[in-house]
């Protein structure tokens with residue numbers, strides 16, 4: 588695996604791969620890698636001849652007062668993990684080069700980015716769309732691999748890709764979880780032992796809701812109320828628990844097959860998100 592910080596060696600490596608008729612798979616990340624990220628690298632490797640992973644803690648997507656300064660940074664461990672997962676290139680752009688001081692362009696994806704995370708984190712999806720658009724133009728992959736853990740992020744990037752005609756296939760990998768169900772996240776390292784224990788109630792409540800919906804379509808209002816109660820009883824503060832159409836992120840009245848139940852909770856000062864897809868009725 589080659590690690591590059593500059594754009595010209597990145598472009599040279601990618602054009603070499605293209606000259607060998609290899610398709611390019613791309614996995615954008617913010618580092619502090621875990622099995623969730625690595626599962627996307629493996630998916631990319633399965634589908635593409637050449638896999639590029641980026642690590643860039645994008646300042647634009649952190650709302651004021653969020654954890655940009657203390658976001659975990661584990662570059663050496665990350666590189667070792669990517670090497671053994673079989674990535675071909677690790678791209679770590681330099682923030683000053685990536686965003687020169689007079690950088691003044693932003694990509695705003697309307698509608699789909701406005702509820703849920705967008706409502707709670709001002710400017711977040713503008714930052715996400717802008718960085719991903721720039722990375723897409725730098726890497727020019729055939730396919731980009733994203734995790735369903737960030738359900739709304741997938742919807743925003745899909746919409747941007749379609750609206751702006753990026754010739755890139757968006758592929759989505761399943762949520763990788765701890766044995767007790769907690770979705771892996773670089774931010775889980777912020778949890779104290781007690782908070783970590785409490786946090787497992789999030790996936791438990793979502794799984795319970797999914798089972799209930801699978802047994803017969805239910806009113807979203809009812810499912811959301813039950814989920815909220817389970818979460819609150821476990822000591823989690825609920826930001827939202829909403830049945831949505833995963834493509835538009837619009838709230839749906841009925842938790843039918845193909846919808847998703849997405850939730851954000853706070854345990855202490857830490858905010859966690861998770862979601863489940865509502866399956867066909869059994």
Ligand code: AMP
Nearest residue numbers: 616617618623733734736737762763771
């Ligand atoms: P991040 O480094 O948090 O920006 O995440 C980079 C990519 O990894 C995004 O597409 C995330 O959705 C994905 N990801 C993060 N956590 C998980 C997880 N537990 N399972 C699957 N994908 C994940």
